[in-house]
Amino acid sequence: MTTIQKINLGKNGPLVSKLGLGCMRMSSIWGGSTPDETESIATIQMALDSGINFLNTGDFYGAGHNEMLVGKAIKGRRDDAFISVKFGAIFYNGQWLGMDLRPIAIKNFINYSLTRLGIETIDLYQPSRMDNSVPVEDIIGTVADLIKEGKVRYLGVSEITADQLRKANSIHPVTALEIGYSLADRQIESDLLPTAKELGIGVVAFANTAEGLLTGELKAPLPANDYHTHFSRFQGENLIRNLEKVDVLKQLAQEKGYTPTQLAIAWVNAQGDHIMPLVSMSRRSRLPENMQAMAIEFTADEMNTLTTHFAPGAILGGTYLQR
Ligand SMILES: NC(=O)c1ccc[n+]([C@@H]2O[C@H](COP(=O)([O-])OP(=O)(O)OC[C@H]3O[C@@H](n4cnc5c(N)ncnc54)[C@H](OP(=O)(O)O)[C@@H]3O)[C@@H](O)[C@H]2O)c1
Numbered sequence: 001m002t003t004i005q006k007i008n009l010g011k012n013g014p015l016v017s018k019l020g021l022g023c024m025r026m027s028s029i030w031g032g033s034t035p036d037e038t039e040s041i042a043t044i045q046m047a048l049d050s051g052i053n054f055l056n057t058g059d060f061y062g063a064g065h066n067e068m069l070v071g072k073a074i075k076g077r078r079d080d081a082f083i084s085v086k087f088g089a090i091f092y093n094g095q096w097l098g099m100d101l102r103p104i105a106i107k108n109f110i111n112y113s114l115t116r117l118g119i120e121t122i123d124l125y126q127p128s129r130m131d132n133s134v135p136v137e138d139i140i141g142t143v144a145d146l147i148k149e150g151k152v153r154y155l156g157v158s159e160i161t162a163d164q165l166r167k168a169n170s171i172h173p174v175t176a177l178e179i180g181y182s183l184a185d186r187q188i189e190s191d192l193l194p195t196a197k198e199l200g201i202g203v204v205a206f207a208n209t210a211e212g213l214l215t216g217e218l219k220a221p222l223p224a225n226d227y228h229t230h231f232s233r234f235q236g237e238n239l240i241r242n243l244e245k246v247d248v249l250k251q252l253a254q255e256k257g258y259t260p261t262q263l264a265i266a267w268v269n270a271q272g273d274h275i276m277p278l279v280s281m282s283r284r285s286r287l288p289e290n291m292q293a294m295a296i297e298f299t300a301d302e303m304n305t306l307t308t309h310f311a312p313g314a315i316l317g318g319t320y321l322q323r
Contacts, residue, residue, distance in 0.1 A: 002291040004051040007273060007289060010175040011200030014123065014154060016082050017295050018269065020278035021047045022206060026069055027062025030227060031094025033061065035282050037069060044073035046284045048080045050291060056178070056204070056278055058086035058128060059113050067116035078119055084204070086128035086158055086178070099131035103142040112150055123131055124176060126156030136167050144172040156204075159321075162195040169199050176202040178278070180321040183249070183267055183310040184210035184233075184242075190312075197274065206278040208268045209261055211319050213242060216250045216260035232317035241316050247251035248309045262289060266296035267306055 005018045026040035044055065055074075057066045074081045075181060077116070087109045090097045106127075125146065127139055142290055154175035157168050168174050177196050185207065196203050209215050211228060218228070220239040227236035232295040233242060247258065253260045268277045279290050298306070 001050060002295045004185050004291060004294060006051075006121075007276065009124075009154075009202035009204075009276070010173075010274070013175045013202055014082060016054045016276070017052045018276055019052055019265075019291065020056055020084075020204060022275050022278045022280040023054050023055060023057045023070055024061050025280045027066040028094070029061060032227075034065065039283050040069055040071045043281055043287065044070065045285050046265055046287055047281070048074070048077065050287060052287075053080060053082045054084065054204075054276065054278070055081050056084045056086075057117075057207075058089065059109055059116075060087075060089045060091050060128070064085065064112065064116050066114055070120040070298040071116055075118060075198055082123045083119065084124040084126070084156065084176075084178070085117075085122050086126050087113065088127045088129065088131065091143060099127075099129055100275065101127050101131040101134045101139045103134075103138050106139070106142045106146075110146055113169075114151065121150060122152050123195055124154045124156045125152040126158050126178060127159050127282045130157075130160050130164055136164065137171055140168050140171040147172070162191040165199070165201070169201065174199070174201050176204050178206060181205035181268060181271075181275075182208045182210045183216060183264060183306060184213055184311040184315040185319075185321055186310070193271075197272070201274075203269070203272070203273050204278050205268050205271075206280075207319075207321060208265050208277050208279055210264075210315070213315070214246060214249060214260055214264035216245065216246055216253070218246075231319040232320055233315060238266040238317035245309055245314060249304065251303060252302060256296070256302075258293070259289065262293035262296060263306075265290055265293035266298070269294055269296075269313065270298060272301070 006015045007018050009016045028034045088099050088101045143155050156176040158178035249260045255262045265277045
């Protein structure tokens with residue numbers, strides 16, 4: 001199996017695997033059924049055995065289910081894992097209601113998270129979005145207090161603007177920015193990525209497959225009950241045009257002897273030493289394929305083909321990620 005390299009997360013930050021495991025889809029997020037828990041735990045443990053130590057969860061993934069699952073998987077081997085937790089999103093019956101980042105709420109959230117995870121310190125703790133009703137100073141300041149208390153090791157942020165990133169970093173050093181990034185969603189290249197680089201902040205890049213679009217496995221039209229159809233990217237003419245773009249990725253993947261998903265992950269990986277692909281995998285069978293992607297290199301011509309065909313804006317329509 002491919003050996004996964006370790007990187008420092010941010011300037012002088014902790015040593016973590018260059019590939020991260022996203023655990024979100026191991027729980028019911030939008031109210032659907034819960035995936036096979038035994039397989040999910042086995043996947044986390046196989047990832048740890050394979051040198052992937054970065055695990056990503058959120059206290060709102062499955063209303064705490066995801067943290068309990070991660071807690072079970074790391075029981076007896078806490079030191080093998082680097083635990084990244086998002087907080088602040090409020091869900092009810094699978095519906096997103098908004099954010100709550102009041103200091104009083106954050107202090108409540110962390111204690112529940114630590115209990116569910118069965119650990120004493122969260123390695124990376126991050127508001128999942130910003131909440132305009134609470135001053136950034138209060139949000140970041142509260143996490144800084146938790147770091148002083150020893151409940152948290154490092155501050156992270158997620159899905160924020162370049163200005164918010166600068167502001168947060170001026171209050172307390174930000175170790176990592178968790179952000180959606182893929183061939184299909186490149187809008188962060190204009191300001192957020194350069195800002196993170198300038199400030200020495202690690203980038204944890206999720207949605208590398210763009211909700212599965214870049215796996216090459218989707219066909220138009222999608223069944224009406226498929227969750228993708230909520231997003232304009234996967235509807236009608238948009239989907240037809242977008243799948244034509246994905247054909248270029250499929251073609252290149254075939255020529256190189258890989259899968260489109262592997263190339264989608266490899267492309268994110270190739271964007272910088274400080275950028276970590278954070279990939280959802282809910283079954284062990286995904287691991288060898290996605291780990292192998294981390295060893296793929298592109299020629300200048302191949303890179304040019306991909307960046308030209310997937311120029312920012314080339315993929316029509318959006319997902320929940322559009323900013
Ligand atoms: N900060 C935020 O706002 C935010 C938002 C969303 C997600 N996240 C985090 O980022 C992680 C990744 O995000 P994501 O789930 O949106 O994107 P993703 O990693 O692109 O995963 C999307 C889907 O790709 C599938 N997949 C993985 N490897 C594959 C392969 N080799 N071939 C075919 N399909 C494959 C996964 O299926 P299986 O599940 O069946 O393995 C998953 O359903 C999440 O787990 C979560 O921890 C953060």
